[in-house]
Amino acid sequence: MTEIFVLAEHRQGQIRDITFEMLTKGRELAEKTNSDLTAVLLGKEVKEQAETLSEYAKKVLLVEDAKLENFNSEAYHKVLSSLINEHKPLLTMIGHTSFGVDLAPSLAAALKLPLATDCIELEFEGETLVITRQMYGGKVNVKATVHKAENYIVTVRQAAFPAQKPALNGEITETPSPLSEEITGKRFIKYVLPPPGGVDITAADVLVGIGRGIKDESNMPMVEELANAFGGVLACSRPIVDKGWLPTDRQVGTSGKTVKPKLYIALGISGAFQHVLGMKNSDLIIAVNKDSNAPIFSFADYGVVEDLFKIVSPLKSKIYELKGRKT
Amino acid sequence: MKAWRLEEKDLDIIVCVKHVPETAEAEIKIDASGRAIEKTGLVFDINEWDDYALEEAVRIKEKHGGTVTAITVGSDDANSTLRKCLARGADKAVRLTDVKFEGSDGYAIAKILHSAIKGLPCDLILTGALAGDDGYTMAGPILAEMLEIPHATMIKKIEFGDGVAKVNRELEGGLEEIVEVKLPAVLTVQTGINEPRYVSILGIRKAMKKEIKILGLADLDLSENDVGEAGSWIKIEKMFVPPVEKQAEFIKGTPEEIATKIGEIIKSRGLI
Numbered sequence: 245m246t247e248i249f250v251l252a253e254h255r256q257g258q259i260r261d262i263t264f265e266m267l268t269k270g271r272e273l274a275e276k277t278n279s280d281l282t283a284v285l286l287g288k289e290v291k292e293q294a295e296t297l298s299e300y301a302k303k304v305l306l307v308e309d310a311k312l313e314n315f316n317s318e319a320y321h322k323v324l325s326s327l328i329n330e331h332k333p334l335l336t337m338i339g340h341t342s343f344g345v346d347l348a349p350s351l352a353a354a355l356k357l358p359l360a361t362d363c364i365e366l367e368f369e370g371e372t373l374v375i376t377r378q379m380y381g382g383k384v385n386v387k388a389t390v391h392k393a394e395n396y397i398v399t400v401r402q403a404a405f406p407a408q409k410p411a412l413n414g415e416i417t418e419t420p421s422p423l424s425e426e427i428t429g430k431r432f433i434k435y436v437l438p439p440p441g442g443v444d445i446t447a448a449d450v451l452v453g454i455g456r457g458i459k460d461e462s463n464m465p466m467v468e469e470l471a472n473a474f475g476g477v478l479a480c481s482r483p484i485v486d487k488g489w490l491p492t493d494r495q496v497g498t499s500g501k502t503v504k505p506k507l508y509i510a511l512g513i514s515g516a517f518q519h520v521l522g523m524k525n526s527d528l529i530i531a532v533n534k535d536s537n538a539p540i541f542s543f544a545d546y547g548v549v550e551d552l553f554k555i556v557s558p559l560k561s562k563i564y565e566l567k568g569r570k571t
Numbered sequence: 572m573k574a575w576r577l578e579e580k581d582l583d584i585i586v587c588v589k590h591v592p593e594t595a596e597a598e599i600k601i602d603a604s605g606r607a608i609e610k611t612g613l614v615f616d617i618n619e620w621d622d623y624a625l626e627e628a629v630r631i632k633e634k635h636g637g638t639v640t641a642i643t644v645g646s647d648d649a650n651s652t653l654r655k656c657l658a659r660g661a662d663k664a665v666r667l668t669d670v671k672f673e674g675s676d677g678y679a680i681a682k683i684l685h686s687a688i689k690g691l692p693c694d695l696i697l698t699g700a701l702a703g704d705d706g707y708t709m710a711g712p713i714l715a716e717m718l719e720i721p722h723a724t725m726i727k728k729i730e731f732g733d734g735v736a737k738v739n740r741e742l743e744g745g746l747e748e749i750v751e752v753k754l755p756a757v758l759t760v761q762t763g764i765n766e767p768r769y770v771s772i773l774g775i776r777k778a779m780k781k782e783i784k785i786l787g788l789a790d791l792d793l794s795e796n797d798v799g800e801a802g803s804w805i806k807i808e809k810m811f812v813p814p815v816e817k818q819a820e821f822i823k824g825t826p827e828e829i830a831t832k833i834g835e836i837i838k839s840r841g842l843i
């Protein structure tokens with residue numbers, strides 16, 4: 245019987261959500277292809293995590309080694325190569341995360357197995373793996389076929405598939421670590437967190453989120469005033485932090501913060517999924533973008549297709565008016 | 572490769588850059604083939620991530636000494652991106668081009684780059700974390716695997732020690748990890764690692780005089796089957812507009828009317 249591998253991603257003792265999302269999708273694919281679903285867990289002292297995974301997959305393949313204590317793509321590469329060579333899984337699913345993108349491409353190249361990255365849909369049509377992924381910052385989707393092979397590797401986008409818990413009672417199989425030599429190319433040193441800033445955007449009721457559409461740093465005071473009118477706080481997409489216009493802790497998205505304010509106003513933000521993942525659960529989302537096709541409009545409750553600079557000032561006046569105050 | 576001491580060594584750096592269309596603000600149309608977008612009318616420039624990679628390379632050169640070579644796989648149009656790199660401080664520029672390269676995914680691109688780079692002396696290769704058009708996020712680490720050297724992705728900071736680069740990798744949720752990578756290595760650069768410098772028109776004009784070395788399939792030890800669609804893992808079958816799960820309700824009118832309407836919505840929700 246063939247297998248579908250899901251590589252469990254964990255950090256600092258926590259299994260990450262992407263793992264459960266992949267296990268859910270993996271289970272569906274396993275049923276359709278008449279395969280077994282196997283969660284693959286690499287780490288040091290991770291028996292507890294293995295127990296958790298056994299509720300989601302029929303089999304848990306566990307490799308423990310001190311060299312696997314923290315994620316190291318070189319160590320993971322060696323162990324996974326050996327497991328894939330031995331088990332020949334039809335499909336190996338890896339998260340399209342910072343860990344996954346450090347691992348999957350070189351692994352696929354070394355094993356000469358085709359890789360499809362950042363997949364948001366996966367299915368087998370006969371023997372052919374058909375995937376859906378996005379291009380041009382989420383403005384278009386493509387359906388693509390993967391070069392025919394016996395075994396495939398994919399990386400899966402975060403939050404592309406919902407996670408469900410089937411309450412299985414899977415079997416945990418421990419395999420000796422194939423790592424005999426030291427890992428020499430790459431060494432994990434430590435985790436670092438950015439220093440905490442003065443404002444906690446996750447605690448704000450109203451966030452005015454600004455994106456590259458605000459164009460110039462000289463426009464910052466104007467949007468800051470709008471945020472003030474709401475009694476809210478300025479948040480932003482990544483380019484604003486990259487340019488240094490706002491500190492890192494104001495960034496919303498996968499590599500920033502996840503927020504859930506009562507109101508999120510997106511000004512000049514296109515709606516790339518990395519941003520959207522951080523704010524889509526806000527109670528009310530209003531987006532202003534001059535491009536009617538901007539992806540943000542499929543996440544917003546209300547949309548305004550207009551130049552944001554024409555909206556900010558009248559909106560600010562309106563808010564003050566409703567609050568019974570002149571500016 | 573022997574370990575070396577930083578103070579004794581200049582760093583020869585190769586930066587892989589891609590010439591991509593700016594699409595965030597443009598209206599995108601799917602072309603007649605149904606497998607690609609309509610490119611006419613779009614403005615092309617250096618891939619955003621590669622812009623940061625190039626800047627980082629130039630800063631390393633300015634600090635430690637050495638050379639920067641910018642390399643691209645692309646048609647004539649990509650010369651403008653290479654000129655930009657030269658104007659910014661790259662010493663050499665190489666363009667790999669062939670009609671057979673069309674339809675290459677990140678894997679085929681990595682093979683092409685590998686074939687050209689493997690003979691070049693280098694201590695460090697920088698790529699972008701991803702290309703903003705296709706977003707494969709794979710060419711850099713595959714290139715590293717082919718060169719049999721280490722790699723690290725999503726880099727936000729680079730420092731050097733003897734024979735190693737100490738780098739910050741971006742993880743999710745604002746977290747970073749520090750990793751040490753043996754050189755030579757491939758590092759894929761994340762946006763925000765630096766602030767790319769401004770290039771003047773004059774600088775670009777000066778760079779016009781510099782040579783761009785051009786190589787084709789015949790100059791590389793690859794066959795037709797290694798490149799283009801034939802040599803790729805991914806074959807695009809169909810391109811389409813993403814299905815809309817939920818469409819925003821559009822508010823229309825003059826800016827004042829829009830402001831009034833937003834005010835009403837917010838008030839009705841008890842937010843004022």
Ligand SMILES: Cc1cc2nc3c(=O)[nH]c(=O)nc-3n(C[C@H](O)[C@H](O)[C@H](O)COP(=O)(O)OP(=O)(O)OC[C@H]3O[C@@H](n4cnc5c(N)ncnc54)[C@H](O)[C@@H]3O)c2cc1C
Pocket residue numbers: 381454455456457458480481482483484495496497498499500501511512513514515516517518519522532533534535538550551552553595596700701
């Ligand atoms: C690993 C990784 C992690 C990432 N993490 C994050 C993250 O945590 N958060 C994040 O935000 N991004 C993140 N990104 C980046 C993300 O992919 C996008 O590049 C980014 O979100 C785009 O920001 P933007 O919408 O502000 O800019 P753009 O995509 O450039 O969009 C600008 C928008 O402004 C509009 N506009 C322009 N002028 C006006 C005007 N006058 N009036 C109205 N609208 C206007 C345009 O139509 C366009 O839609 C990450 C990327 C990667 C690869």
Ligand SMILES: Nc1ncnc2c1ncn2[C@@H]1O[C@H](COP(=O)(O)O)[C@@H](O)[C@H]1O
Pocket residue numbers: 587588589590618620621642643644645676677680697698699700701702703705706707708709710711
């Ligand atoms: N055509 C190309 N020419 C040169 N470098 C490229 C090309 N395509 C991709 N790259 C490099 O590989 C990185 C990742 O691209 P990708 O794997 O396509 O997302 C880019 O940021 C570039 O540095």
